[in-house]
Amino acid sequence: MRIRTRACLRGAAAGLATVLLAGTASAAPANPSNPGAPGVGDPYYPGDGNGGYDVTHYDIRLTYEPDTDRLSGTTTLLATPTTDLTSFNLDFALDVESVRVAHRPAEVTRAEDDPTEVVVTPRRPLREGTPVPVVVRYADTPSEVEVDGRTAWKRTETGALAVDQPHIAEWWFPSNDHPTDKATFDVSVAVPDDVSALSNGVLASRTPQRAGWTRWNWRSTQPQATYLAFLAVGDYDVRHATTPSGLPMTNAYDTGLAAADRAAAEASVERTPEVVEFLEESFGPYPFEALGGVVTNGLGFALENQTRSVYDAGFFRYGSNLSVVVHENAHQWFGDSVAVAGWDDIWLNEGFATYAEYLWSEHAGEGTAAELAQYVYDSIPADDPFWRVTPGDPGAEHQFHPAVYDRGALAAHALRTAVGDDVFFELLRTWLDERQGGHGSIEEFAALAERLSGERLDPVFDTWLFTPEKPGSGPNGAASRATAGVAEPESYREIAFTHRQLARH
Structure with missing residues (x-):
């Protein structure tokens, strides 16, 4: 080697x-x-x-x-x-x-x-x-x-x-x-x-190359x-379909998947059009010409490749998993359509993709975004090393640390609490519309948030993204409370399991 x-x-x-x-x-x-x-x-x-x-x-x-x-x-x-x-x-x-x-x-x-x-x-x-x-x-x-x-x-x-x-x-x-x-x-x-x-994209053609060989374009x-x-090259069951909005969709499943994993994967990935329709309500029109997903063995994580995310089969080992499908498809807006200006801006990708899971939970009636955010905040003690990683600049060594995802989602919810729903979702749609096909930084996002809200938001961004300690007040503006006796939102069990078992990008 x-x-x-x-x-x-x-x-x-x-x-x-x-x-x-x-x-x-x-x-x-x-x-x-x-x-x-x-x-x-x-x-x-x-x-x-x-x-x-x-x-x-x-x-x-x-x-x-x-x-x-x-x-x-x-x-x-x-x-x-x-x-x-x-x-x-x-x-x-x-x-x-x-x-x-x-x-x-x-x-x-x-x-x-x-x-x-x-x-x-x-x-x-x-x-x-x-x-x-x-x-x-x-x-x-x-x-x-x-x-x-x-x-x-x-x-x-x-x-x-x-x-x-x-x-x-x-x-x-x-x-x-x-x-x-x-x-x-x-x-x-x-x-x-x-x-x-x-x-990625659309399968333009699949043609014989020579005896025993096929070229995929x-x-x-x-x-x-x-x-x-x-x-991704391998033995896959490849399915082509058209979404209700008219977009071509290609999903593919490794033929080596265990039967139960395959069923759970299909029950999740085949709902991609529904997930995208939901995300459009918060983020604006889907920015690409195709969608879909690939489920495979041996990857160890999921990744938001443009138009077609790839998922490790382990995400579906204990049943269907809509959270990871929501997360990776949210990246089609946050990360794919609008890329980071530098890798220190990773919060713009992972914080909002994780927060999209909270929004889906609320949509599905499995716990509101406020409930999930508060539960995550209350579940992690102030002395946990988790809080020492700052999502706004985690360092290359912690670029995909759980804090970038989970504390990043809390930062998104804290911003929503500070500016209100109308301004918050206007901010997301404006950011994604104005920078579609380009890139942006946390500083530019914060400047847009202040312009649209008319408020000075340094305390929110500094506290949740750049301070290496647990914020004194939770993402809903309330002080921390003990988790004993606090009901765990149903959807958070799925989200927490995903973080423990496999890495999401």
Whole structure:
């Protein structure tokens, strides 16, 4: 297994020494006049993404062999330089065979301090504002490639899963890997006839490739972050349907699921259109061209891949689980349509996706949002380490800590209590409408909340998002009370179980 490590700043600009990839020409110029930055400076992952260009579209055309885990093919990026460039970087961990820029072969090196940074030097400098095609040809065995000591690519009994957060793209396609650079996607994957290849958006076609092989062609027409692009190859029962609103829906179930798990999964995931209709009442129109879900073994979590969430079968091991379906579909608005400006803004994703579970509980008559919020607040003692994690800036090491989800949902409810229902839901719809297809930060969200409410809300955001201790008053404005004798809302049992057993993103 080849292990690729990166500096603690994940490819930050310290040192531009490079090593030549096998099979390429002479090294890049020692002092290029205007190289693109190797990262966008994310607070948690400064080396994520790349400076100097924007990607508008990815065309990913691959062949995958499940028996050997061999992945090969090309990715074409349609990129527009945002400044004149003599070189630029791609985020990618697999072996690169060649790169062509603007139709001409380019020199390819890797940054010595971060081998996942592919440095591309075109034959001619790129001009600001002039779109160029970048064609990357590659072949590798993703499960044998480790980055920072881990392999996000997951082999299964019948195929593989390219599903993870915050990083997965570098194990299967070269990219500008940060949520602030979204693009449209075409994903075309040829696999043996006895397995399926699932991805985002609409299945544009499924055609015979050659004897024993079928090519699956998926199209995503709305801007999408790179980590939300996914690939699931394996033996799936794939179902296509149309929702009452006319959207195509694709659901898929691993044929290896236990019968009881399969039944519970279907009883949950097949209700996705109903869940989306409910969420539209609070968040506004569904922002994408398709929906659905994939239920699989061996993932260990659920993830809100754009248009099609992927769920581990464990979520349904003890019966149907609408909470996780609500959570992941709420992310289609919070996280997918409106991405984080930086990974320190993760509360905007997880806090509101978790709060959507509370709203569904109220809708289903299983406990109001106020009851659930108060119960969570009362259930966790003030001296519990839970309260020391601040959802507004949890740090990369606690990015998916339960506090980001549960305290994050309490923060959402405390904001609702402070501004009232009318302003709160106007805030959510305005935020999602004005930033659809883009991204935003907690500071920008707070500014909008203050503008719409006409109130100074620093005390609410500071107390619930940035203070490493239990707030003195609960999310409903009341002081804490002992949980003894307090009835546990029915829906919270399902929510709490989900957090204990499996990770939700």
